[in-house]
Amino acid sequence: MAEGPLRCGIIGFDYGHQGAFAGSLAKHPDTRIVGVADLPDAPEVARRRGREFAAGAGVPYFDDLAALLDAEAVEAVSLCAPPTRNPEVVAELAARDIHVMSEKPVAQDLAGARRIAAAVRGAGVAFTFGSHAARFATPIARAIDAVRSGRIGDVRVLNATFLQPRGPRYTISVEEAERRRAAGEPSVGELANFGGYVFLAFTAYAGARAASVYCESDAFFYESYRIAGIEDLALVSLQYEGGAVASAVIGRTTTKSMPTTDVRHEIIGSAGVLHVNAMSDRAFVYGPWRDGDEFERGGFDTPTFGRPSYELYVDDFVRAIREGRDPELTVADAVEFHATLEAAYESARTYRPVDVARD
Amino acid sequence: MTDRYDRPPTRVGLIGCGGIAGNHLAGYRLVEEAELVACCDIDAAKAEDFARRAGIIDAYSDYRELLAHDDIEMVDICANDEAHAEIAVAALWAGKHALIEKPFATTAAQGRAIIDAAKGAGRLAMCAQSLRWDPKMRAAKGLIDAGRIGEPVFVRFCQPSSPFWCREQARAYRDRAPDWLLVHNGMHSFDLLAWLLGSLPVRVHARSHPGQEWLPVHEYVSCTIRFASGAIAQAEENRIMQPPGYPFHCELYVVGSEGTLDLSDRLTHAASVYNEAGVNLLGAHTTWTPDQPDQPFACEIREFVQAIREDRPPPIPLEFSLTILKAVLAAAESMHTAEAVAIDG
Numbered sequence: 001m002a003e004g005p006l007r008c009g010i011i012g013f014d015y016g017h018q019g020a021f022a023g024s025l026a027k028h029p030d031t032r033i034v035g036v037a038d039l040p041d042a043p044e045v046a047r048r049r050g051r052e053f054a055a056g057a058g059v060p061y062f063d064d065l066a067a068l069l070d071a072e073a074v075e076a077v078s079l080c081a082p083p084t085r086n087p088e089v090v091a092e093l094a095a096r097d098i099h100v101m102s103e104k105p106v107a108q109d110l111a112g113a114r115r116i117a118a119a120v121r122g123a124g125v126a127f128t129f130g131s132h133a134a135r136f137a138t139p140i141a142r143a144i145d146a147v148r149s150g151r152i153g154d155v156r157v158l159n160a161t162f163l164q165p166r167g168p169r170y171t172i173s174v175e176e177a178e179r180r181r182a183a184g185e186p187s188v189g190e191l192a193n194f195g196g197y198v199f200l201a202f203t204a205y206a207g208a209r210a211a212s213v214y215c216e217s218d219a220f221f222y223e224s225y226r227i228a229g230i231e232d233l234a235l236v237s238l239q240y241e242g243g244a245v246a247s248a249v250i251g252r253t254t255t256k257s258m259p260t261t262d263v264r265h266e267i268i269g270s271a272g273v274l275h276v277n278a279m280s281d282r283a284f285v286y287g288p289w290r291d292g293d294e295f296e297r298g299g300f301d302t303p304t305f306g307r308p309s310y311e312l313y314v315d316d317f318v319r320a321i322r323e324g325r326d327p328e329l330t331v332a333d334a335v336e337f338h339a340t341l342e343a344a345y346e347s348a349r350t351y352r353p354v355d356v357a358r359d
Numbered sequence: 360m361t362d363r364y365d366r367p368p369t370r371v372g373l374i375g376c377g378g379i380a381g382n383h384l385a386g387y388r389l390v391e392e393a394e395l396v397a398c399c400d401i402d403a404a405k406a407e408d409f410a411r412r413a414g415i416i417d418a419y420s421d422y423r424e425l426l427a428h429d430d431i432e433m434v435d436i437c438a439n440d441e442a443h444a445e446i447a448v449a450a451l452w453a454g455k456h457a458l459i460e461k462p463f464a465t466t467a468a469q470g471r472a473i474i475d476a477a478k479g480a481g482r483l484a485m486c487a488q489s490l491r492w493d494p495k496m497r498a499a500k501g502l503i504d505a506g507r508i509g510e511p512v513f514v515r516f517c518q519p520s521s522p523f524w525c526r527e528q529a530r531a532y533r534d535r536a537p538d539w540l541l542v543h544n545g546m547h548s549f550d551l552l553a554w555l556l557g558s559l560p561v562r563v564h565a566r567s568h569p570g571q572e573w574l575p576v577h578e579y580v581s582c583t584i585r586f587a588s589g590a591i592a593q594a595e596e597n598r599i600m601q602p603p604g605y606p607f608h609c610e611l612y613v614v615g616s617e618g619t620l621d622l623s624d625r626l627t628h629a630a631s632v633y634n635e636a637g638v639n640l641l642g643a644h645t646t647w648t649p650d651q652p653d654q655p656f657a658c659e660i661r662e663f664v665q666a667i668r669e670d671r672p673p674p675i676p677l678e679f680s681l682t683i684l685k686a687v688l689a690a691a692e693s694m695h696t697a698e699a700v701a702i703d704g
Binding site for chain 2: 153156157159161163165212214216217218220221233235237239243244245247249253254255262268269270271272273351352353
């Protein structure tokens with residue numbers, strides 16, 4: 001490994017979260033951004049964001065990922081590309097011994113997640129992914145610590161709400177949904193988008209894997225989601241190995257006046273109950289909405305009392321590389337999430353509980 | 360005492376003097392149209408104690424003796440769940456109107472038999488669903504029906520509590536089935552959801568946790584329900600909270616196409632409405648008063664008695680309650696088989 005700060009590349013601005021991840025890497029004391037790149041077929045809106053970030057960071061922008069990798073000695077990347085593309089991109093990066101921090105969902109399906117796992121394990125590189133709130137949001141992290149330390153005894157029941165107001169995602173406009181349908185390109189539903197925030201916290205609370213999933217879901221709110229054939233809301237019931245049972249409502253609503261995402265966890269144990277309102281450690285700041293895409297919106301802000309979860313997540317990734325250990329969220333977690341997700345989708349189609357696949 | 364029609368109160372005999380009968384007694388004290396005149400319990404001492412508290416003379420240990428009194432117009436059945444159907448059918452054929460605690464029957468066949476008896480005898484019968492008269496729930500229903508959150512698409516309802524059975528009651532509960540809590544309380548949850556949504560359940564899946572190992576009854580059941588309207592819901596039967604003393608309360612969370620109704624604040628008992636107009640959360644609260652817990656029972660009794668006195672259908676048709684019972688029993692089947700179950704409407 002090269003001496004000095006970790007040399008990081010920023011790949012893809014398809015998703016708004018890249019701003020937070022790249023920004024956190026840029027100000028991390030042990031990293032240095034060396035370049036920004038997109039995939040060759042990235043949309044212009046992503047390229048524009050990439051160029052703007054590169055200009056702000058004073059680093060070169062490349063139209064093609066391969067050009068960045070050829071030009072710079074990149075040690076790690078933050079990757080925010082479409083999940084359909086991630087398996088091939090991660091394989092290419094892993095083959096070059098580059099550590100990867102990927103936006104969620106890491107793949108379009110379980111097979112894709114498994115291809116990623118095979119690539120990073122084969123290369124021995126670090127891999128983590130963007131379901132950061134499941135482990136790094138301060139109230140949830142503290143709840144996990146409390147549960148793991150036995151404060152409420154054995155975990156029996158888990159309940160969660162993860163509902164984000166305002167939508168649709170800017171990547172699922174009616175026009176984009178129609179284009180994708182015509183092109184046969186899959187879209188990502190909100191269970192795939194947000195489910196990791198819940199399922200990966202559940203796994204940590206229960207100290208066990210999901211064994212069976214039942215799911216009812218629909219496109220309740222958005223025409224574009226109906227066109228794309230994806231859900232905007234899902235109610236998921238899970239059975240965990242060891243006996244704990246869980247329920248979660250996950251999705252994106254149209255409620256425009258909710259101050260921010262509603263994130264609540266209830267962990268019921270044999271000796272106590274723990275309630276988490278993960279948004280209650282934030283101050284709500286309201287302001288006028290600005291025109292423009294969601295990436296640039298500033299209608300409200302939710303500053304946290306403490307470091308934001310995405311900063312802690314980025315820091316964990318960097319430290320894991322430096323310390324030669326696994327990050328908190330591993331590629332095994334990514335595979336586990338996609339196995340659970342795939343069972344949920346099959347259940348929603350068949351109206352039957354579905355066992356979670358095991359390797 | 361006479362009512363607004365200048366008629367004497369409807370004379371009521373209460374059967375089954377334990378548990379919820381105390382709430383009914385408190386309710387009768389607020390209902391001038393009804394008069395509790397007799398009671399019955401298979402435990403004679405319990406019947407006599409209830410009679411003392413109610414200020415009535417006639418206490419029986421055999422419900423048939425109570426039914427033999429021609430001057431009793433209505434029975435209020437608060438006996439054990441398993442006895443509801445037998446008593447209700449006998450009471451209806453004896454010419455009494457019947458208010459029956461939930462679950463009004465424990466099988467669909469029993470439920471149908473009660474409906475047939477009510478029709479055959481020309482008497483009214485209704486399953487008691489006090490939650491519909493809970494001020495919080497009425498406020499929620501009013502907000503939903505007024506369109507404040509648009510079309511409701513998701514509801515979560517639960518009433519978490521610590522176990523109210525203790526080791527000393529083990530004998531009473533040891534022969535209960537694992538699904539007893541679900542069948543006993545599920546009619547409350549399922550009826551409330553169907554009422555709020557204005558739609559009947561069509562499919563249900565249930566998961567449970569046994570809770571305390573010494574008790575065969577599962578202390579926690581979570582049901583995932585699909586309604587005919589397309590809405591989905593989670594209904595939770597919860598007596599699993601430990602340590603003992605966890606405060607019993609209702610939580611209701613409704614997501615609509617245009618807003619969200621959040622009645623889950625256990626500290627302020629406030630309902631918050633988030634919608635297009637409700638940018639300022641503090642300006643959108645509907646409060647309720649929790650200091651009259653028996654009032655829902657009084658309202659429930661009064662409306663049933665008024666239906667009797669005005670010769671009109673009861674506020675909750677028993678056919679509707681039979682569909683709700685079938686949904687609860689489908690959930691119980693799901694709990695045993697682990698499969699989702701379509702509900703026979």
